[in-house]
Amino acid sequence: MIGPSSDPAELIAHLETLRSEEAIAGMARFGIVTGRALGISNPNIRAVARLAKRDHARATQLWQSPIREARLLALYTAEPKRLTVDEARNWADDFNSWEIVDCAADLFVEARLDELIPEFAANEREFVRRAAFAMIAGAAVHRKDEADATILAWLPLIEAHSGDSRNFVSKAVNWALRSIGKRNRACYGPALGLAELLAESPDKTARWIGRDAVRELSGEKLLARLK
Known part of the structure; x- marks a missing residue:
């Protein structure tokens, strides 16, 4: 039985028992890198994480595995307060899948490694740059106690990389952009303003980003919630 005392090898061996070839094929259709995947759903990996409990040293060892599920388990069992900027940078060097990026971004936001956002945004690697904006989205939604000024200060990064x-x-x-706009009334106006600006951009990608954000931020349900 796995638990807090389980080492990385034992946890990976347990994950291997949950392998599903059918699920692997399904994941590939969603753009998930499946070369070293076991086909285990995120809820089931989280269930393993709950049994294993948080252990930062063990999480860093799990991350060394190329197996998708081992890396997700590392992210779910790492200790945010112990995660360092250098560790986060090293993990980002291994990013090769959007879902790994998005799970890592949640951890980095919880660890309050905001200094990495502009650094990751400036990085030319696709998945590292994605991490910056996944972190912004996560912070806008989950950090309810964060000053709105901190959230709004990331709008220039959104504009800069909208192309x-x-x-x-x-x-x-x-x-x-959408997450900032939906945060609250104070963030709504500046985010909508940027969305409208981008919607008129001559750049095709920026124009799509802006128009899509304007459409969502103009929804009646959202406007009613923000009143």
Whole structure:
């Protein structure tokens, strides 16, 4: 039985028992890198994480595995307060899948490694840049106690990279903009203003990001919630 005392090898061996070839094929259709995947759903990996409990040293060892599920388990069992900027940078060097990026972004936001956002945004690698905007989206949604000024200060990064046409970047930039706009009334106006600006851009990608954000931020349900 796995638990808090289980080492990385034992946890990976347990994950191997949950392998599903059918699920692997399904994941590939969603753009998930499946070369070293076991086909385990995120809820089931989280269930393993709950049994294993948080252990930062063990999480860093799990991350060394190329197996998708081992890396997700590392992200779910790492200790945010112990995660360092250098560790986050090293993990980002291994990013090769949007879902790994998005799970890592949640951890980095919880660890309050905001200094990495402009650094990752400036990085030309697709998945590292995505991490910056996934972090912005996550912070806008989950950090309720954060000053709105901190959130709004990331809008220039969104504008600066709105022309990156790579799929996993442009979708994350759009996600970040929409998330800021939906945060509260104070963030709504500036985010909508940027969305409207981008919607008129001569750049195709920026124009899509802006128009899509304007459409969502103009929804009646959202406007009613923000009143």
